[in-house]
Amino acid sequence: MAKTRPPLTRDRILDAAIRLADDGGLDSVSMRKVGQALGVEAMSLYNHVANKDDLLEGMVERVIDEFELPDEGDWEQAVRRCAISAHDALLRHRWSPTLVMAPGMGISAARLRYMNWILGRLSEAGFSAELTYRGYHALDSHIFGFTLWQLGHSIPAAAERDVVGDFLRDFPFDDYPYVGEHIRQHLADAPPDAKVTEFEFGLDLVLSGFKQRL
16 A cells, blocks of 8 residues: 655645755755655645745744743843754754845744844843843844854864864964964863853853843
């Protein structure tokens, strides 16, 4: 007896596209390849997604839906949890930060919920309208900006040993001792405070600055 294929839906299409992007980056996502992954013709996808842009916007919305928006806890704890969960989600989908920030990318319902949640937590905590405005931008730029920086500085595991070896051999440590110390810290097995990630360290500085203004 032939196995019944699950019905084609927008959710299944987005799931397949995200898997392709997670495995091979955005270049691996096309209507043809998504169709192949689902065992259908590419034209049948258009019954559920309008075009490639609609597909990409749906993928972005899925990622932002992974951001935690906690109701409990004080504003600082809640915003910290949200920011860390957002950073983790963006790292799980390494293709997503660039796409989220791309000019012309529509603001999805998930992005509006995330924005409204942060703005609401800051406003309800007692920040003025101006500080809420500035605070949102500081948080959003740290979440997305740091993640983009981190991904841009990552080295593929297979190439890491040779790249690091060549760099260390050629670097003029005597001429740039402070940069040299910084490099050695980068290459250490764990950061100076292994309980706090670099992302969290910067996030805590931002939140500490907020508290001083409140």
